[in-house]
Amino acid sequence: MDIELVLVKYARLVDHxxxxxxxxxxxxxxxxxxxxxxxxxxxxxxxxxxxVARMLGGIEAESRALPLAxxxxxxxxxxxxxxxxxxxxxxxxxxPTVHKLWGESWAILAGDLLHAYAYKFIVSSVDHGLSKxxxxxxxxxxxxxxxxxxxxxxxxxxxxxxLDVTVADYLDMVYHKTGAMMEASAKLGxxxxxxxxxxxxxxxxxxxxxxxxxxxxxxxxxxxxxxxKTGKPIYSDLRRGKKTLLAIxxxxxxxxxxxxxxxxxxxxxxxxSLEDLERGAMLVKESGAVxxxxxxxxxxxxxxxxxxxxxxxxxxEDAREALLVxxxxxxxxxx
Amino acid sequence: MDIELVLVKYARLVDHxxxxxxxxxxxxxxxxxxxxxxxxxxxxxxxxxxxVARMLGGIEAESRALPLAxxxxxxxxxxxxxxxxxxxxxxxxxxPTVHKLWGESWAILAGDLLHAYAYKFIVSSVDHGLSKxxxxxxxxxxxxxxxxxxxxxxxxxxxxxxLDVTVADYLDMVYHKTGAMMEASAKLGxxxxxxxxxxxxxxxxxxxxxxxxxxxxxxxxxxxxxxxKTGKPIYSDLRRGKKTLLAIxxxxxxxxxxxxxxxxxxxxxxxxSLEDLERGAMLVKESGAVxxxxxxxxxxxxxxxxxxxxxxxxxxEDAREALLVxxxxxxxxxx
Numbered sequence: 235m236d237i238e239l240v241l242v243k244y245a246r247l248v249d250h251x252x253x254x255x256x257x258x259x260x261x262x263x264x265x266x267x268x269x270x271x272x273x274x275x276x277x278x279x280x281x282x283x284x285x286v287a288r289m290l291g292g293i294e295a296e297s298r299a300l301p302l303a304x305x306x307x308x309x310x311x312x313x314x315x316x317x318x319x320x321x322x323x324x325x326x327x328x329x330p331t332v333h334k335l336w337g338e339s340w341a342i343l344a345g346d347l348l349h350a351y352a353y354k355f356i357v358s359s360v361d362h363g364l365s366k367x368x369x370x371x372x373x374x375x376x377x378x379x380x381x382x383x384x385x386x387x388x389x390x391x392x393x394x395x396x397l398d399v400t401v402a403d404y405l406d407m408v409y410h411k412t413g414a415m416m417e418a419s420a421k422l423g424x425x426x427x428x429x430x431x432x433x434x435x436x437x438x439x440x441x442x443x444x445x446x447x448x449x450x451x452x453x454x455x456x457x458x459x460x461x462x463k464t465g466k467p468i469y470s471d472l473r474r475g476k477k478t479l480l481a482i483x484x485x486x487x488x489x490x491x492x493x494x495x496x497x498x499x500x501x502x503x504x505x506x507s508l509e510d511l512e513r514g515a516m517l518v519k520e521s522g523a524v525x526x527x528x529x530x531x532x533x534x535x536x537x538x539x540x541x542x543x544x545x546x547x548x549x550x551e552d553a554r555e556a557l558l559v560x561x562x563x564x565x566x567x568x569x
Numbered sequence: 570m571d572i573e574l575v576l577v578k579y580a581r582l583v584d585h586x587x588x589x590x591x592x593x594x595x596x597x598x599x600x601x602x603x604x605x606x607x608x609x610x611x612x613x614x615x616x617x618x619x620x621v622a623r624m625l626g627g628i629e630a631e632s633r634a635l636p637l638a639x640x641x642x643x644x645x646x647x648x649x650x651x652x653x654x655x656x657x658x659x660x661x662x663x664x665p666t667v668h669k670l671w672g673e674s675w676a677i678l679a680g681d682l683l684h685a686y687a688y689k690f691i692v693s694s695v696d697h698g699l700s701k702x703x704x705x706x707x708x709x710x711x712x713x714x715x716x717x718x719x720x721x722x723x724x725x726x727x728x729x730x731x732l733d734v735t736v737a738d739y740l741d742m743v744y745h746k747t748g749a750m751m752e753a754s755a756k757l758g759x760x761x762x763x764x765x766x767x768x769x770x771x772x773x774x775x776x777x778x779x780x781x782x783x784x785x786x787x788x789x790x791x792x793x794x795x796x797x798k799t800g801k802p803i804y805s806d807l808r809r810g811k812k813t814l815l816a817i818x819x820x821x822x823x824x825x826x827x828x829x830x831x832x833x834x835x836x837x838x839x840x841x842s843l844e845d846l847e848r849g850a851m852l853v854k855e856s857g858a859v860x861x862x863x864x865x866x867x868x869x870x871x872x873x874x875x876x877x878x879x880x881x882x883x884x885x886e887d888a889r890e891a892l893l894v895x896x897x898x899x900x901x902x903x904x
Contacts, residue, residue, distance in 0.1 A: 258716075258720060259720065260720065260723050260724060260727055262723075262727075263719070263720065263723040312681075313681075316677050316678075316681060319673075319674075319677060320673075320674040320677060320678070338654075338655075339654075339655040339726055340723075340726075342651050342654060342655060342677060343651075343655070343719050343722055343723050343726075345681075346647075346648075346651060346680075346681075346684065346715075346719045347716060347719040347720070349681065349684055349685075349715075350684075350712055350715030350716045350718075350719060351712075351716065353688050353708065353711075353712045353715070354712040354713070354715075354716065356708075357705065357708050357709050357712055360705065366701050366702045366705045367701045369705055370692065370695065370701045370704055370705060373688065373691075373692050373708060374692050376688075377685055377686075377688045377689040377692055378689070380681075380684075380685030380688070380689075381593075381682060381685045381686065381689065383685075384598070384678050384681045384682040384685060385593060385594065385595065385598065385682070387678055388595050388597075388598040388675075388678050389595060391674055391675075391678075392595055392597075
């Protein structure tokens, strides 16, 4: 199964929904809000929602899940726009970020607009076959995730300023920052499929494990990926002093002058040449941190797969298979 | 009736709800989010929601309205925090703004957090006596308002850069920026009272008329109010080139050198001394713009009152009376 083709299929459906329902004035505000949507992206979150719905409830559930999948995607996009302001990132998905093109005020507003639309899309799910009770469940899921994402980003920023970040701290931060939205994606799919609450919770666990595994791969790609494929500048995390799993592991393994070099490099205030950053990445690799990080992402992905395999009452085995492949993709992808 | 005492009563109830339900980590993020809540404020929006609920459904409806009133207040606070970043305002409610104290990233995140909590509070209304269908109605009201507020703020910023703003443009901008949230406040109160949809719509009209009237007074206080009472620096709108109703009227009345002076003053890039700003305010007053603006706010407030007086099936006349007084207060207040 070519998972990228599956993702493209769902991307088309979800993008169509978003573009159809997201228009208004002033036009430049809507252009700014849709900029990153139009720039592409993997659409992993909506695909999770749609596939979970299909797996548990067949194609009717999948079509009910569409507004929820769109809600997750615009909510994710809103966080990207705001995070890019805070992290001063200039590129995303291969294009300049929203604040680079339209300025900060427009980026703040475009994010706020998408945030409100995410909830509006959930409200609109009653026009796509969900009951008001089910829409209420979906709303509960998205508000819970929305709060966690803000908290996770806050921890991410706080960790820039300290070396005192353990693997447990990292996992908690990453669960909030990335896991919570994938948890919500899977739960929303289960809600659309009218799954029992225990099954909704189980799918939530699947999503949060997948999210953490995904983020560890993201950290890896940020240091060793091909910017042409990731669409993001390389070494951005190192520049900002982000406490990625790679950085945390490397700090715990390196000694003496090498550790001191990395400590200094991770200070956001240290001016850094490309040579410094390349040496930092090399030290990280030589410390064994890459192997350890990828091993941990494997553990999380395997636990996520076990949950998928444990499910009874699956009505569509192809969708289960696609989710298994998607989970593997999350930790092996190059983009 | 002392309307300020009524407002204090509802402020206590709503603040208690907000502070009880809004806690978490990292602590500094929650402190930033609650900073403007703790700084006070009139709490006009939650009072409107609570009074409308009481007017149409008695004290039981009022107690059902509490989470909705809290949702409106935190949603309003979120927009204040983000607007202050965009407008580079240093003071609000007599205290330094959130981005001044915690920096921009924290202000963006604190706003996003409150935005998510607003929807969470609506979700929680089912624990306070609303049905899931009623909570769904409330959610529809708040998402609609949330989208309008972002659009209104966008127009407000766009208008800074042009002199080509008509009174109609202003009224449309202000309806989105301020009217929509007051419309939502009144509608949420009506939803909590289980009013019929025509009555909900009528109360929405009341709120939007009140909102526009309120904003015109706000423009006036920004130029001629006492900063000790308003809690905001004076002439902030003039400095930023905001197209307030006062500025639009004055531009249409003034001629020759006086008009040129005001045009130049309204260019955000023109450096301005306090003397310049005082002369600008004097020209605005002498042009007759103040009288015209206050006359228009009177027209809107009177139309809002007529809606209140037209209502049948009012179960609590004291609440109607309080809303009438509150409407008058909105256009005569000094703070």
